[in-house]
Amino acid sequence: MNFQSTNPIDGDVKIVRATCTLDCGGRCPLRLYVKNNRIIRVEGDDAEEPEQLRTCLRCRAYRQMVHHPERLLYPQKRIGAKGTGEFERISWDEAYQILAGELTRVKETYGNEGILLATGGGYLGSLHNGGNAAARLLAQFGGFVTHYGNLSSEGAVWASLTQYGSVMVGNSREDLLNSKMIILWGWDPARMISGTNTMYHLIKAKENGAKIIAIDPRYHDTAATLADKWIPIRPGTDTAVMVAMANVMIKENLHDQAFLDRYTVGFDKFKAYVLGQEDGVDKTPSWAAEISGVDAAAIEDLAREYATTEPVALMDCQGPARSAMGEQYNRCAATLCAMTGNVGRSGGSAGGGLMGIPVGHMFRMSSIPPGKNPFELDGPRVKGTLDIRLRVVKRIHVNKIFDAILRGKAGGSPADIKMAWSMCNNYLNQTGNSNKAAKALHKLEFFCVNELFMTAQARYADLVLPVTSAAERSDLTMPWPSGPYFAFVNRALEPLGECKSDLDIASELAEHLGIKDFNPHTEEEWLKMLVELNPEYQKHIKGYHEFKKDGIHRIKLPKPIVAFQEQIEDPENHPFDTPSGKIEIYSQRVADLNNPLCPPIPKYMSTPEDRNDPLIEQYPLQLLTPHAKNRVHSELYNVEWLREVEAHRAWINPIDADPRGVGDGDEIYVFNDRGKVAIPAWVTERIIPGVICIFEGAWYAPDENGIDRGACANTLTNDAYSDGGAAVMNSSLVQVQRA
Amino acid sequence: MQIGFFFDQTRCTGCSACRVACKDWHDISSGPENWMRILYTEKGKFPDVFVSYMVAPCWHCLDPVCIPACPVDAITKRKDDGIVLVESETCLGNMECDEKCHKACPYDAPQFGPEKGAKMRKCNFCMDRFIQGKLPTCIEACPVRALDAGLLVDLEKKYGGIKAVEGFKYAERIKPAVVFKPKASDRSS
Secondary structure (H helix, E strand, C coil): CCCCCCCCCCCCCEEEEEECCCCCCCCCEEEEEEECCEEEEEEECCCCCCCCCCCCHHHHCHHHHHCCCCCCCCCEEECCCCCCCCEEECCHHHHHHHHHHHHHHHHHHHCHHHEEEECCCCCCCCCCCCCHHHHHHHHHCCCCECEECCCCCHHHHHHHHHHHCCCCCCCCHHHHHHCCEEEEECCCHHHHCCCCCHHHHHHHHHHCCCEEEEEECECCHHHHHHCCEEEECCCCCHHHHHHHHHHHHHHCCCCCHHHHHHHEECHHHHHHHHCCCCCCCCCCHHHHHHHHCCCHHHHHHHHHHHHHCCCEEEEECCCCCCCCCHHHHHHHHHHHHHHCCCCCCCCCCCCCCCCCCCCCCHHHCCCCCCCCCHHHCCCCCCCCCCCHHHHCCCCEEHHHHHHHHHHCHHHCCCCCCCEEEECCCCHHHHCCCHHHHHHHHHHCCEEEEEECCCCCCHHHCCEEEEECCHHHCCEEECCCCCCCEEEEECCCCCCCCCCECHHHHHHHHHHHCCCCCCCCCCHHHHHHHHHHCCHHHHHHCCCHHHHHHHCEEECCCCCCCCCCHHHHHCCCCCCCCCCCCCEECCCHHHHCCCCCCCCCCCCCCCCCCCCCCHHHHCCCEEEECCCCCCCECCECCCCHHHHCCCCCCEEECHHHHHHHCCCCCCEEEEEECCEEEEEEEEECCCECCCEEECCCCCCCCECCCCEECCCCHHHCCCCCECCCCCECCCCEEEEEEEC | CCEEEEEECCCCCCCCHHHHHHHHHHCCCCCCCCCCEEEEEEEEECCEEEEEEEEECCCCCCCCCHHHHCCCCCEEECCCCCCEEECCCCCCCCCCCCCHHHHHCCCCCCECCCCCCCCCECCCCCHHHHHCCCCCHHHHHCCCCCEEEEEHHHHHHHHCCCCCECCECCCCCCCCCEEEECCCCCCCC
């Protein structure tokens, strides 16, 4: 045949149905072509259109992750200095002896609270998820200290619980087609996916006539593709603009008072704040313009257009909420949704930033029950609480893990941590202040990491245990912001090298700790139980074996799901799950916290490291750290097919680049008191002046002078959390200098 | 007959799923050899910025210039479907002939690996899929359904005959087999 040979597929190939379980907004079905225990090709979903769930570029490169030459294949122990990555291969038996020995030593010397378990979202399956098996084991071992919250969404979670008493605040994706106007407020699904096919649904909404407005510091790819108008805004000032929009609506009587009267409580108090009756400051568009950099006339126009068009989907998300008062942004967005009567309305939105729907949602998956942690038994009840202070009595906020290691009880941590066991995370890289994290890991007496790769964090371990990838085990998974569908992740490969799942590691470690009968079940038995004992599956799935064979079960919706539709259509019989039974624009529960930084109505407040901070004299640029399209946080960063798609570089406007002598492609230093990174500049008109953007997830790699040559964004961020629990990732001031 | 592509530039987010799917399907190492590439255009001044993306496979031109440029006739155009293919064994490689096909092609379709003596390879319209009646992998990989392929006459009938698009110059003398839905560079339009 007259053509170049491609990638021949012959008879020995089997096709395995799996689904991506990375910590991604997407949850994409995959067909893995497997030959000789190797994935030789990846194809996506093969459902007929329009239901096909198309995977993004990341899983197109899935096999380069699974078969990466740097996969860890054997247990290793450290032989060089911490952080240098010098290790030697050991047997599993020796590895278990070391880990069991350290757990026992720390327990006997310091008590169980000396043991930190660091789990995470690096893998989003049901059975093998971030560390439940290890939590169960350590609970049976007498207890441990762990963390609370996640880095992505705590601001949005707090806002949604406060406003609605629920985290299921999303409409299903196809409902976007019913919108006349869609406001993308900080939301860039072209890059972060935010639910398989979401960008496609947005495009169809646009082609269906919806007007699209993007409010963002960046002219991101979603905006560049769809937006009729881009409104550039300074990071951390979204709430000010929203409050000013409310001001315009109230003064021009454009808000839906009947809706507010019927479904909400506390609008009067919000109104008093907005009009300045509370603090003497009338929150006009000019007031917000000064703060946000958004033209006052643009704020007025947007307020009027939003209030007089129906329905409008205001799509706030989680990015702007990863800031020093992030929850205020989601609460204020939800309040605007109520003021315009868009809550519970098809084509509208409820705000709140979480976008989840209550069918086939990741939160409804079952997992191995971790059991009660003895260390937490005498702690306060935290379920459903809005008081973050209660949540950190017995746990550590996830963005404070390393601070807790460094400062211990004397510094407000619930425990003095002596050793840590980590899995499904790369927190050194992914929480604020990576240099501080490195110091903390140096201080630990012992650190064990379950990992696929020698990540930035694993380099500081004493013991590294090689973990199977999702292709080497079976599991169940569900999406979070899209669907609804359930996925069965079929095992495609025998474990590579001597890799084991986190579950197997915990089970085998149990023997070495003298804990009998820790895991009496096979993987298959577990999966059957997790399906058969889960009411969500039982409502929809006929048989376990059929589900396994198909790899996916799609739930057909007679019409799109609209969040809170019942509460709006029949409020007498369907109260909101809040103390008042209504949408709480004013929350008495929050008022009772008596925390001025956590007000009962949504408010704009100045924060550390915003443009009012005197630190701006020294560090005049705001740092933005969004998701990159070619990795999932720090996962996939070492995959070459993805690396070559887009270089890791810092977005900077010519207005900021020129006076610093920075040209496109020049190596620059971005720095503040916390650290310094070296990264090429991308000089672009697509970012608001005064802001520099470094995508999170690049691997921290300090040189001998402490300059992070990997340009991890978190070398520059702060390990703080807001009063609603949001990890503060987008409230950092920096300076830029040509290298 | 002549196969061709359709590209809806208004939908493309530049995500590069097509490019990665191409590399996966054809098992091409990371590096300079890319049968599908994504070209980027940015115009204007903040805040009035225009951004567009443009896919760049081989356009399987009606009058390909790579064919006469090849000193050893390694490139052929199939009569039945117009697919342009290269016989890599015949190709002299990048050292001996100085990539004449690549220099002749205004679209950089002929691709070479990094190694000395690398033979030319390029988009073959996913010939192995084509034989099975399937569309090229890039088409089915596009998360926003911005790509289509088929017989050029059918594509022209379905999508119109527009040949002009941002980031691409239609060369009349070689006639790339593609039609577009272009993105207007004036955002207010």
